[in-house]
Amino acid sequence: MDVLTIFLISIGLAMDAFAVSIAKGIVTKEQRIKSALLLSVFFGGFQMLMPVVGYLAGVSFESAISGIDHWIAFGLLSFIGLKMIYDSTRKKTAEKEEKLELHSLLVLSLATSIDALMVGLSFAFLQTSILEPVLTIGLVTFILSYVGFFLGCGVERIFGNKVKIVGGLILIAIGIRILLEHLS
Secondary structure, three states: OOHHHHHHHHHHHHHHHHHHHHHHHHHOOOOHHHHHHHHHHHHHHHHHHHHHHHHHHHHHHHHHHOOOHHHHHHHHHHHHHHHHHHHHHOOOOOOOOOOOOHHHHHHHHHHHHHHHHHHHHHHHHOOOOOHHHHHHHHHHHHHHHHHHHHHHHHOOOOOOOHHHHHHHHHHHHHHHHHHHHHHO
16 A cells, blocks of 8 residues: 555544544643643554554455455445545534543544544455554544644634545545556
């Protein structure tokens, strides 16, 4: 898998974490640097862990589905992308000020990294090396989460859920690219 594709997947996966970071930046008024770092470390860490879990699960199913792996990758990436776009259109209630607690960080990290689990599964089906993508996904998520948090601190709800649309479209485009590469 080429560097550009890995980078685009990383950006697509990081959009949920970026959007949540913006929202948390908007509602957090105290200890902003600590909150931004905690959020970024948790989001980046989970985004690194979940593809590995998906990859390990996918490797065990590889022989059974090697002939249709590109269709599975296309389906998973398209589903994730469409889900992200759908989620971006749902109305959210205004969040009130809250401090980041361990429970909250774990729940948010898990919720924003489920997509990465599926991408890891896709990597296994495509027999792609996992190390470089996982490191890139984690680093990009960390950076975008950190930037998003402070963007949220300074800019009142300009972006909202619209960043998820971009992430969803990127994942769908990558799924189409994988499908076309294997069919031609």
